[in-house]
Amino acid sequence: MTASAQTSPAGGVQLPADYFGRFGSTQLVASNTDGFGVRYLPLPLKADLRLTLVKAPTYTDYGLSAQLGSLYAATGVFYNVPRAELTNAPASGLQWSGVVQGGASHSHFSVGYATQVDGGKVRFLNNVGVAQQGGVTAPYTQSEVSAAYGRTFDRVNTAVYSTARMYAFPVQGKAQGSLDVTLALNAPLAQGLTLDASHFERFTVGAVAIPDFGLGRYESSAATLTYRVPGQAGFGVGALRSRTSRDWTNRVTTTDGDLLLNVGLPVLLGGSVGYEWHDAAPTANRWRFGVSTMPR
Numbered sequence: 299m300t301a302s303a304q305t306s307p308a309g310g311v312q313l314p315a316d317y318f319g320r321f322g323s324t325q326l327v328a329s330n331t332d333g334f335g336v337r338y339l340p341l342p343l344k345a346d347l348r349l350t351l352v353k354a355p356t357y358t359d360y361g362l363s364a365q366l367g368s369l370y371a372a373t374g375v376f377y378n379v380p381r382a383e384l385t386n387a388p389a390s391g392l393q394w395s396g397v398v399q400g401g402a403s404h405s406h407f408s409v410g411y412a413t414q415v416d417g418g419k420v421r422f423l424n425n426v427g428v429a430q431q432g433g434v435t436a437p438y439t440q441s442e443v444s445a446a447y448g449r450t451f452d453r454v455n456t457a458v459y460s461t462a463r464m465y466a467f468p469v470q471g472k473a474q475g476s477l478d479v480t481l482a483l484n485a486p487l488a489q490g491l492t493l494d495a496s497h498f499e500r501f502t503v504g505a506v507a508i509p510d511f512g513l514g515r516y517e518s519s520a521a522t523l524t525y526r527v528p529g530q531a532g533f534g535v536g537a538l539r540s541r542t543s544r545d546w547t548n549r550v551t552t553t554d555g556d557l558l559l560n561v562g563l564p565v566l567l568g569g570s571v572g573y574e575w576h577d578a579a580p581t582a583n584r585w586r587f588g589v590s591t592m593p594r
Contacts, residue, residue, distance in 0.1 A: 330586070445461075481496065
């Protein structure tokens, strides 16, 4: 099959032209730590409708989500939190969102406007809304400025992403400001061999009235080394991948190795084995086994 619309010999099934491209955000879950199932599996419909069904060790997730242009809709249980959401968030223009969640999580309704300058490299967002969590109901304002800058040195691609945001809660007299900065690098090291690396920093000041809106100081680093086997069109090994991440804030390091096979699916599919180190709690160290995927 090609990526164009496909019809079965009986003429009963026709796939959208972009159907196979939707698998890039699908998450196959199969590990001793996260459980088994799939998140955001695209259904063979014209609309981009996704299915989530995961049996985690201590809970079960299930739900449907859809991305229809700038409109996002979801209903179900996601990461053990019941949620119904309808959000319109175009890159620029009118923004609005309604989220109702169960358990101890927050619910909110908001409306706002976003503008872009410098060819979309800088985006300004302002929202006003009301949120509820626990026994607190709080009107709030959200102001955000995000920017992206990229540059290529020979064949090495670099980028800097930043977001400055402010949440203010006038009734409670609270406000919190935060700044996120991400440095990213992509470098081809040899034929089929690519290095992707990133570092993230978050700085915060102030306090919030709605706990779910609160952010804390955080820093992390990640690196992925991928080797794609050249000329592999049929069944066989499609790629080898090594992934390492470091959570500097919580002092946790993970490393995983993936063997990814070309099995005729829109994604490469294979097994993963890794290890997780906890500096502050060595008894929490553990092996990680699972199934991994990667876009073809």
